[in-house]
Amino acid sequence: MSSPTTPPAPERRSRLRQYQVQLLERMQAAKTGANVGGRELGVLIGDRLCLLDLTQIGEIVPLQPVTPVPLTRDWYQGLANIRGNLTGVIDLARYQGRAADDTAASERRLITFAPGLGFNCALLAGRVLGLRKLADMRAAEVDAADAEGAPAWCGQRFDDAEGRHWTRIDLAQLVREARFLQVGL
Known part of the structure; x- marks a missing residue:
């Protein structure tokens, strides 16, 4: 019974x-x-709402202590020990020439790249906003000036039901960008 x-x-x-x-x-x-069902992870990177393909991310971990590495670009924050592995930490907002993230450290997260990408690093996210379905969003129209200057790895834009603008980040394309691979000065 x-x-x-x-x-x-x-x-x-x-x-x-x-x-x-x-x-x-x-x-x-x-x-x-x-990507079954078009589910993406919503995150705040700098002041921008971003979507990350779930198949391209490894895990989400609380902000770990980061050891700076001398003679590297300002967007390369340094190395963090994540589960016994030294992982490079990237501030994607700074990489794009935008202001650094100013959210509270308690809300920040590190989002590691999937092992299949063959790149041992993590993005610094101000906040993790949960799963988002692309089916619930509509493709946003991007004006010509934005489309021309945007790299291929962040060319897709979406609007949600509340009218917020989201940028989809393709980590597989990002790790193939020559500038991204050169962290040294």
Whole structure:
């Protein structure tokens, strides 16, 4: 007999089956690099709302102590020890020539790149804003001046239902940019 808070057995089996199907889809998406359902991680980088493809990120960790590395660019914050691995920390806002993030340290997070990208680094995010569905957003029109100056890795823009503007960051393209690979002065 089931208690008032426990759903009946057929309903539990149905939920379990749905969960198994979703898990299988996610595993297949991870293997193929496809983005099932168009889910992205919403983050605040500098003063800009950004979307990151879930298949391109490894994990989200609280801000760790970062050891500066001499003779590097101002956007290269240094090295952090994340689970025993030395990981380069990148301030993407500074990389783009914008103001550095001024959110409270307690809200900042490091978002590591997926191992498949072959680049051991993490982005400094002011806040993690949760999952966003691209299906719930519409592609934003970008004026010609913005489109011309924007690198390919941040060329897609979206507007959500509240009218906020989001920039989609393609980490796979970012790690192929020659300037990004040259952290030294």
